Amino acid sequence: MDTDKCTSLAHAEDNILSQEGKVDVTSVEYQRMPESLRNLSDSEIKRLNRQLVRKMDFYVLPTIGILYILNYIDRQNLAAAKLQGIMEDLHMTTEQFATAVSILFVGYLPFQIPSNLIITKVSRPGMYICFAVTIWGCISAATAAVNTYGQLLAVRAILGIAEAVFFPGAIYYLSAWYTKTELGKRIAGLYIAQQVGNAFGGLLAAAILHLDGVYNIAGWKWLFIIEGSATVVIGVICACIMPEFPHNSRILSQLERDIAVWRIESEAGAAEGTEDGGAGGLC
Numbered sequence: 001m002d003t004d005k006c007t008s009l010a011h012a013e014d015n016i017l018s019q020e021g022k023v024d025v026t027s028v029e030y031q032r033m034p035e036s037l038r039n040l041s042d043s044e045i046k047r048l049n050r051q052l053v054r055k056m057d058f059y060v061l062p063t064i065g066i067l068y069i070l071n072y073i074d075r076q077n078l079a080a081a082k083l084q085g086i087m088e089d090l091h092m093t094t095e096q097f098a099t100a101v102s103i104l105f106v107g108y109l110p111f112q113i114p115s116n117l118i119i120t121k122v123s124r125p126g127m128y129i130c131f132a133v134t135i136w137g138c139i140s141a142a143t144a145a146v147n148t149y150g151q152l153l154a155v156r157a158i159l160g161i162a163e164a165v166f167f168p169g170a171i172y173y174l175s176a177w178y179t180k181t182e183l184g185k186r187i188a189g190l191y192i193a194q195q196v197g198n199a200f201g202g203l204l205a206a207a208i209l210h211l212d213g214v215y216n217i218a219g220w221k222w223l224f225i226i227e228g229s230a231t232v233v234i235g236v237i238c239a240c241i242m243p244e245f246p247h248n249s250r251i252l253s254q255l256e257r258d259i260a261v262w263r264i265e266s267e268a269g270a271a272e273g274t275e276d277g278g279a280g281g282l283c
Contacts, residue, residue: 034261119168140159
């Protein structure tokens with residue numbers, strides 16, 4: 001029985017192999033392939049795939065990267081506000097300031113899981129992410145209105161809840177566009193964006209803090225107003241240009257949509273087949 005099973009598996013592997021320049025019509029991949037791709041040679045499909053990935057890297061990845069920079073800046077701007085007297089204005093001790101910084105994660109960490117459960121149910125994950133961006137931008141800007149330590153704690157905790165949407169949501173969003181082998185480099189790109197935010201966030205804050213006293217508004221309040229407002233504006237812009245899923249993306253041609261969907265479905269099917277095969281033991 002085991003010998004027959006191994007023979008059938010070997011025969012299936014032979015069927016998957018394609019003739020030079022053509023996709024084998026007996027393969028499982030071919031059966032999943034959209035009609036628009038079946039007449040293309042293997043080299044044409046590879047060329048179309050490279051073209052698709054370049055387009056995704058041009059449209060999808062930079063948008064997510066910019067939003068991640070804003071996510072990091074709005075999370076860390078309280079530290080910059082310390083330089084312009086927020087502790088004195090709100091009569092905070094060093095311990096209270098440290099609590100205000102860390103309380104953001106009270107909302108940030110636990111709400112990542114329910115947020116990702118929600119994003120898998122919505123039909124427009126890009127819009128969902130951008131909506132969260134505009135919400136946390138408003139909350140960040142509203143920090144300028146706090147007058148007491150307790151109000152600051154409340155705003156920071158709510159900000160953490162709003163920002164919890166982004167990172168796990170961004171990973172889910174990218175996984176709808178990129179294969180597993182491609183996704184690793186794109187996630188690394190997100191961490192590069194984080195470092196960009198770390199590098200230039202301080203410079204931006206230093207420039208904004210020079211507005212201290214303009215219209216009788218403290219520099220740290222200007223920091224939250226300007227950075228929060230910028231986040232709202234960019235969030236709205238990204239909501240207008242950010243593609244959703246490959247199958248309904250306006251930035252792709254019909255042929256590109258077909259191959260984008262086929263890439264992800266083929267990979268999912270291959271993984272499922274591997275799991276099923278592994279359950280039966282090794283030959």
